[in-house]
Amino acid sequence: MLTHPLSVTESHSDIEEDDKIGVLLLNLGGPETLHDVQPFLYNLFADPDIIRLPRLFRFLQRPLAQLISTLRAPKSKQGYASIGGGSPLRKITDEQADALKMALEEKKVASNVYVAMRYWHPFTQEAVRQIKRDGITKLVVLPLYPQFSISTTGSSIRLLQTLFREDKILSKLPVAIIQSWYQRQGYVKSMADLIHKELQTFGSPDEVMIFFSAHGVPVSYVRDAGDPYKDQMEECIDLIMHELKARGIHNHHKLAYQSRVGPVEWLKPYTDEVLVELGQKGVKSLLAVPVSFVSEHIETLEEIDMEYKELALESGIQNWGRVPALGCTSTFIADLADAVIEALPSASATAITTSTTDNANTFVQDPLAFAIKLLLGSFLAFILLLFPGFKNQNV
Ligand SMILES: C=CC1=C(C)c2cc3[nH]c(cc4nc(cc5[nH]c(cc1n2)c(C)c5CCC(=O)O)C(CCC(=O)O)=C4C)c(C)c3C=C
Ligand SMILES: [Fe+2]
Numbered sequence: 001m002l003t004h005p006l007s008v009t010e011s012h013s014d015i016e017e018d019d020k021i022g023v024l025l026l027n028l029g030g031p032e033t034l035h036d037v038q039p040f041l042y043n044l045f046a047d048p049d050i051i052r053l054p055r056l057f058r059f060l061q062r063p064l065a066q067l068i069s070t071l072r073a074p075k076s077k078q079g080y081a082s083i084g085g086g087s088p089l090r091k092i093t094d095e096q097a098d099a100l101k102m103a104l105e106e107k108k109v110a111s112n113v114y115v116a117m118r119y120w121h122p123f124t125q126e127a128v129r130q131i132k133r134d135g136i137t138k139l140v141v142l143p144l145y146p147q148f149s150i151s152t153t154g155s156s157i158r159l160l161q162t163l164f165r166e167d168k169i170l171s172k173l174p175v176a177i178i179q180s181w182y183q184r185q186g187y188v189k190s191m192a193d194l195i196h197k198e199l200q201t202f203g204s205p206d207e208v209m210i211f212f213s214a215h216g217v218p219v220s221y222v223r224d225a226g227d228p229y230k231d232q233m234e235e236c237i238d239l240i241m242h243e244l245k246a247r248g249i250h251n252h253h254k255l256a257y258q259s260r261v262g263p264v265e266w267l268k269p270y271t272d273e274v275l276v277e278l279g280q281k282g283v284k285s286l287l288a289v290p291v292s293f294v295s296e297h298i299e300t301l302e303e304i305d306m307e308y309k310e311l312a313l314e315s316g317i318q319n320w321g322r323v324p325a326l327g328c329t330s331t332f333i334a335d336l337a338d339a340v341i342e343a344l345p346s347a348s349a350t351a352i353t354t355s356t357t358d359n360a361n362t363f364v365q366d367p368l369a370f371a372i373k374l375l376l377g378s379f380l381a382f383i384l385l386l387f388p389g390f391k392n393q394n395v
């Protein structure tokens with residue numbers, strides 16, 4: 001007998017016979033060619049969860065996005081050129097989606113796995129349209145970010161809420177959202193496995209500093225908007241180190257934040273500054289561990305492997321290593337499949353309606369600095385508004 005591709009082959013408590021299970025993977029997206037870089041950056045900076053303006057000044061969002069994306073594009077292009085001319089994110093995320101579908105099948109859950117990128121193809125809107133076409137009856141939303149940030153998972157969820165609210169059918173679809181999963185045993189163990197393995201490549205593994213480098217966010221996200229990202233990151237590192245200790249690994253470790261953009265203060269300590277300090281303090285061997293993201297991307301391949309490695313070696317560190325991103329590591333993907341099954345919504349579950357990341361109360365800490373920025377922004381906006389075409393690009 002032919003089974004429907006989404007039919008369930010063995011009973012799980014929250015799955016009914018005619019259910020069609022969908023899993024929606026949330027990710028950031030990245031430019032596939034150098035030509036895509038500026039419009040990708042425009043989409044990113046046009047997101048009010050990336051540049052957080054008070055509601056009253058949201059009219060400046062798109063002109064500012066146009067300006068900042070145009071100014072940043074040359075530097076970004078250089079970065080993407082150095083890793084082969086584009087982001088590997090789409091290919092890796094598609095592979096993760098296929099691996100997750102298979103892992104779910106092994107656990108007797110038939111599903112369709114969709115990829116929803118926030119700023120480049122395949123856009124969230126496309127994935128949502130496909131979910132509707134496929135007649136999915138239960139949906140699990142799984143961000144590919146272990147820790148929650150307003151700027152990543154929060155932004156994608158906010159967009160989903162808007163798209164689902166606007167649609168008669170989707171607004172009734174039972175949806176479960178996995179907000180974060182850094183604390184899951186499977187993830188923690190998979191990270192510990194990678195670190196353990198990579199330590200063995202050093203001459204004296206016990207003397208290696210384990211250096212966690214997380215993507216940063218502006219301090220105001222945590223301080224003013226209540227982003228749990230920093231707390232979750234610190235807890236995540238504690239859990240991984242605890243797991244390593246249980247395996248008899250007692251190396252020193254350090255957490256720092258990378259990839260800051262723009263003039264505002266970001267979470268500290270900064271990766272580049274810490275690398276210099278560690279070199280000066282006499283650390284000779286260092287293992288870099290990217291911890292906020294589960295695929296290779298520009299920040300691992302260019303920033304860590306090229307820029308930070310060079311800086312570390314110049315600063316006196318002699319032995320450098322880097323843990324690969326989890327990608328399709330089987331223990332990790334199997335654990336994501338468990339997370340999906342545990343989260344499956346019951347038929348009576350509500351659709352995506354409530355917001356966990358409401359930034360309606362965005363406020364500005366320093367009114368004078370804000371007034372100056374606003375005047376400047378308005379002036380630039382005036383100039384830029386002379387140019388047409390401030391719509392989301394390539395959506
Ligand atoms: C947990 C991961 C990430 C957080 C938090 C995050 C916040 C954040 N990022 C920017 C600005 C940029 N991000 C860019 C690319 C990019 N960022 C992440 C992850 C997080 N960002 C990923 C996975 C990627 C895509 C990488 C790829 O391979 O294509 C970029 C573009 C690249 C560059 O020019 O450096 C920018 C710009 C901000 C402002 C922010 C928090 C507010
Ligand atoms: Fe980023």
Ligand SMILES: [Fe+2]
Nearest residue numbers: 259298299303
């Ligand atoms: Fe960067």
